[in-house]
Amino acid sequence: MKTECLPFSQIPHTTRLFLDYLSYTPTVREFYPRSPLFPEWVKDEAERVHYDDARRQKVSDTLENQNRNFGSGPKTFANIERLRRGAQTAVTGQQVGLFGGPLSQFSKR
DSSP states (O other): OOOOOOOOGTTTTTHHHHHHHHHOOHHHHHTOOOOOOOOHHHHHHTTOOOOHHHHHHHHHHHHHHHHHTTTTHHHHHHHHHHHHOOOOOOOOOOOOOTTSSEEEEOOOO
């Protein structure tokens, strides 16, 4: 199967606002204080995340227990260990119908 990646500007009915947001033009910056570029967003947000050690350990323990029951592989457990030692994480999910697509969110607690 041949696949091809199209820029949003070539997709019919893409709104001008969406294209301006993606290119982060000066006209939209006052309305959208963050860049749409995920690496920049993650860098800005990671500096504000404070996750206490007790909670981090409890989350890590829970993830480890669940993933053992799921039969997960070694890479999963290596990543859980990274979390246990202080790695930042981004949790994403599909919010059905909310703003029309997937959202990313960070845990701040």
